[in-house]
Amino acid sequence: MVVLSDRTIHRMLDSGELSVDPIDRETQVQPCSIDLTLSGHTIPVSQRGQPKVDQEEMTFSPGHSYLGSTNEYIDLPENVMGTLWGRSSIGRKMVVVHTAGLVDPGFHGELTLEIINFHGSPKTFKEGTRFCQLLLIPLDDTPIESYKTKADAKYNGQRGPTTSRLEDV
Numbered sequence: 001m002v003v004l005s006d007r008t009i010h011r012m013l014d015s016g017e018l019s020v021d022p023i024d025r026e027t028q029v030q031p032c033s034i035d036l037t038l039s040g041h042t043i044p045v046s047q048r049g050q051p052k053v054d055q056e057e058m059t060f061s062p063g064h065s066y067l068g069s070t071n072e073y074i075d076l077p078e079n080v081m082g083t084l085w086g087r088s089s090i091g092r093k094m095v096v097v098h099t100a101g102l103v104d105p106g107f108h109g110e111l112t113l114e115i116i117n118f119h120g121s122p123k124t125f126k127e128g129t130r131f132c133q134l135l136l137i138p139l140d141d142t143p144i145e146s147y148k149t150k151a152d153a154k155y156n157g158q159r160g161p162t163t164s165r166l167e168d169v
Contacts, residue, residue, distance in 0.1 A: 106146030
């Protein structure tokens, strides 16, 4: 498997082939990934309550799960896929960031994060905390149909945490 390096990521950002907005290249582009930041929008999944919107700080209760999202709106080219991983600095606080993991080639939108606090006490993070990392992997060829052109691409263009649209199939 080949993962794109920082040099290639910078070239793709410069050419507009890849878009990540907003981005601070100095702090977010890593040797083989792009750090993405936590937005101020969360939806508690395992707690009753209304979605929290426009929070400057998000507190994740022990043993509970949340849907969050990245601040960044990404637009992947049709010949590059992404994988999203939690950052080790967040994981060492026993907060796990997960997504379905695979970001299809041609996807555009903010990424929804599945967040679980496995620690015994609440954990608070400020909006804009570098929370996860996106690895970019080139495909050996352009797919017959990318996520950008699929008629049933349920999550393209999403903003904020997006609940499952499985029932929409």
